[in-house]
Amino acid sequence: xxxxxxKNQILLSSCFCLLLSLYILTAAARGQLKNDPIGPMLLWxxxxxxxxxxxxxxxxxxxxxxxxxxxxYKSENEKLRKRIQQLExxxxxxxxxxxxxxxxxxxxxxxxxxxxGSVTAxxxxxxxxxxxxxxxxxxxxxxxxxxGMAVVTPLGVVGQVxxxxxxxxxxxxxxxxxxxxxxxxQRTRARGIVSGSLDNGTTLKYVKxxxxxxxGDRLVTSGLDGIFPKGIMVGTVIKVRKQTLGLxxxxxxxxxxxxxxxxxxxxxxxxxxxxxx
Amino acid sequence: xxxxxxxxxxxxxxxxxxxxxxxLFPVGPVVPDLILVLCVYWGLYHPTxxxxxxSFLLGYSxxxxxxxxxxxxxxxxxxxxxxxxxxxxxxxLHHPVVSSxxxxxxxxxxxxxxxxxxxxxxxxxxxxxxxxxxILMEALVAAVLAPLVFALLRRGQAYLEEIRVTA
Numbered sequence: 408x409x410x411x412x413x414k415n416q417i418l419l420s421s422c423f424c425l426l427l428s429l430y431i432l433t434a435a436a437r438g439q440l441k442n443d444p445i446g447p448m449l450l451w452x453x454x455x456x457x458x459x460x461x462x463x464x465x466x467x468x469x470x471x472x473x474x475x476x477x478x479x480y481k482s483e484n485e486k487l488r489k490r491i492q493q494l495e496x497x498x499x500x501x502x503x504x505x506x507x508x509x510x511x512x513x514x515x516x517x518x519x520x521x522x523x524g525s526v527t528a529x530x531x532x533x534x535x536x537x538x539x540x541x542x543x544x545x546x547x548x549x550x551x552x553x554x555g556m557a558v559v560t561p562l563g564v565v566g567q568v569x570x571x572x573x574x575x576x577x578x579x580x581x582x583x584x585x586x587x588x589x590x591x592x593q594r595t596r597a598r599g600i601v602s603g604s605l606d607n608g609t610t611l612k613y614v615k616x617x618x619x620x621x622x623g624d625r626l627v628t629s630g631l632d633g634i635f636p637k638g639i640m641v642g643t644v645i646k647v648r649k650q651t652l653g654l655x656x657x658x659x660x661x662x663x664x665x666x667x668x669x670x671x672x673x674x675x676x677x678x679x680x681x682x683x684x
Numbered sequence: 685x686x687x688x689x690x691x692x693x694x695x696x697x698x699x700x701x702x703x704x705x706x707x708l709f710p711v712g713p714v715v716p717d718l719i720l721v722l723c724v725y726w727g728l729y730h731p732t733x734x735x736x737x738x739s740f741l742l743g744y745s746x747x748x749x750x751x752x753x754x755x756x757x758x759x760x761x762x763x764x765x766x767x768x769x770x771x772x773x774x775x776x777l778h779h780p781v782v783s784s785x786x787x788x789x790x791x792x793x794x795x796x797x798x799x800x801x802x803x804x805x806x807x808x809x810x811x812x813x814x815x816x817x818x819i820l821m822e823a824l825v826a827a828v829l830a831p832l833v834f835a836l837l838r839r840g841q842a843y844l845e846e847i848r849v850t851a
Contacts, residue, residue: 421766422735424740428762429804431744436805443740446748451694452747460704467708 440485459492510671517561518673521636526550526674528674529557530643533667540583540603541566546674547574555634557675563640563663564588564628565672569635576674580666581641582609590641591626592618601626601641611658620647620658636675688734695722695742695838703749703817707792717791719746721826721833723761724790727768728775728783729787739765753805760797764790780831788829795819807843 412419430615431594437511511527518525528550532543546552548571558565558578568588579586582603590601590611597618599611614620623646631639698718706715719742726735743761747754768790774788799815 416733417731420736424762428755428759432805435754445744449745449748458702462698478813535726573686
């Protein structure tokens, strides 16, 4: 008997375990398992280990969550950064379009006051030499631009067309030493010629010493040169010096148009009557 | 005795792993059943009375920790150990794929035992449909992990036996 038990001890112990578990199952299913000595003991052994393992796992999970959160933030940040860049570009485009729109609207309003047949043009290049103050426009003879036509903006006189090709026109600016615009002092109606210079800026020439010219006086085109329509703003007097000798005063003016910042201009056809003169 | 105790400690650690860390790496809806792999290992390489009791206790500890009814896993694990022990006489394991197949079969036996006991004692409606998919997935995962766990257990066993011989 003992030999049989010893020989089949594993089989018997396995069967015993199976029967024991079936007994426990039955008792547990019927609710008769009141005293369970093994369960609490196992839990007693495992509880501290499980607490430690669980807290380690929570720690790992926290790191995992933080990492995925960080990568999420990173990609979101990247997306938002790109979006900001995109919006910034769009905003610039809109601002630029709005500014262009305003300028063109002013030009249109101004154009309606000028003799018919004016041409709108954009400045496409500035002077390549510091000796000359000129710019290049994107309209030429194909658009009806002719040599000698006046170039203006709603703010005032820009210059005069001095050379024309099929698609471009070169403009001699008011500030160039070779330019000359017949003007009137708005307050006193005294006449003179506005011209640029290499050293002294833009000046009003040929005004008699006896004329009453003051700083702040506004100059407008006289319309007598047959190039510029009458009454267009040319500039403001900023310095007046009556020399001890000579017939004329020295008058320095500030052009009404900032010529370096001009983008769109109107090329004004000379009035037929004026052209005849 | 020392070896059996060490195995039991390993078993407790596996229960710990299965109830905590392995939930970080779930394979679909199932958590790898390393305890089953250990019971199969015991049945194949360490068939002792201690191992039979160990299988029962490991199953029981799973019941204590997570089963709705006590004795469910204890019965399943004891059955797995007995089945593997009885069939171990005709299985000669010298390839990792074979160990995978044995674990796969053992896992199916465990699943069948659980379904049987569940149906008899708990009789939950619609249990079958979900259970079969679950059992198959669990069996596959256990089979895939078996060679690695077997290798680790063998190395540990060899180390302990070496210590015992030198002592």
